[in-house]
Amino acid sequence: MLSGRFTRSAAQAAEPYRLQQASIEFRHVSKIWGQNQVLRDINLTISPGEVVTILGPSGSGKSTLIRLINQLETLSQGEILIDNHPTRHLRGRALRQLRSRIGFVFQQFNLYAHLSALQNITLALRSVHQQSEADASARARALLARVGLAEKADHYPAQLSGGQQQRVAIARALASEPQIILFDEPTSALDPETIGEVLLVMKQLAHSGITMVVVTHEMQFAREIADRVVFIDGGEILESSPPEAFFTRPQHPRAQRFLHKVLDPLHTEEQPHASL
Template structure:
């Protein structure tokens, strides 16, 4: 589904990603771990074409997309859902209309059909009674679940999550992770930047550890958490909450 090879990315001459490669097969969940500033979020933004790579290749579903012309980027993004740290919901729209907006405007879905689909997705993220609620009437966890439903409304082949629980109070984290786990277990291909080690242990097929803009270690989830890891990885894991 996704094959990124030798990705380099610089900002004002500072290398943020250095020869990063990763592969995600259809139906897999890949978790990216690493300290703040290691390049995880930048990598995700490059995969979604929110940032152009300095060099390298990104093959998505058999098509090279790293050098997609600007006029065609939106078409590629329709098939790659993105969930951000801070929800990014439209405050003047209800939960239902936040979800229905993109299918109506981008995919030319009829308003009635888009809203019907939005109600189905609200059921899927366990918010069937919040269709008419506005973002400021929802908890952080509920807003993030609406954001996930909004991404799913475009029927993506790949979901990217950029620390989706980092802005949430601890008691709200579990409800978002449960939805993400359900999606992964039903076959949604996903790449997740997170510090939630429990989620990584339960859901990830593979784990990539990044440090200093590079891939420092990669392994299956069972091996990553069960075998002897490099000293840098062990030190990182020892400092994380159990």
């Protein structure tokens, strides 16, 4: 596991620690874009330390759901609470503090091309959290080692594979020691050869105790690491259950059809669900 809050010295930066946790609660959350209702009356509670995977077809509202948590998208209706504290009306410093508690890993990595892997991680530690160069560098190197990239500290994004860039992005998301980490389809921009290295890092992170919410199309990964699977379609939560129950005994007909297609794509929807 990774290191503690920002009072630690450079020598302590690589020492193990238990990641902090936070709860997330959606209360009657809706998101509307013009005439399009992206999310409809979402009610969902995620416990501290829980690992939740969000599944559903493209355009179902999955990414919007997690982007609302740290206000990368704004709510239209309802409320989101972090550790029982409402977040909808946070602005300025209060919003920055909220976002410092929430790591976010994007589909497209979003690394700064003109900065090395090390510098991409230390930037926020130095500019936002006021860490010294030595402490920030020690923490960044510890995180790069944690994701298997210790030897790539001085490499620029263009010199890294897609999987390596995404692992740097995960290390960057962990740098501020968030209580929550959100993943928005983190393997969708990767080639098949590099998906596994990113999923391995995420599997290891899932055992650290941090609260994780993962939007993904990786079915086996969702089945292996999640405490709970949430299935969304048409902007609504249609099913929420433990992974084994979801993948073997889905209750909602739409979830049944979805799994039938993604797990057995050579068959048509009209074939019996029993083949799952």
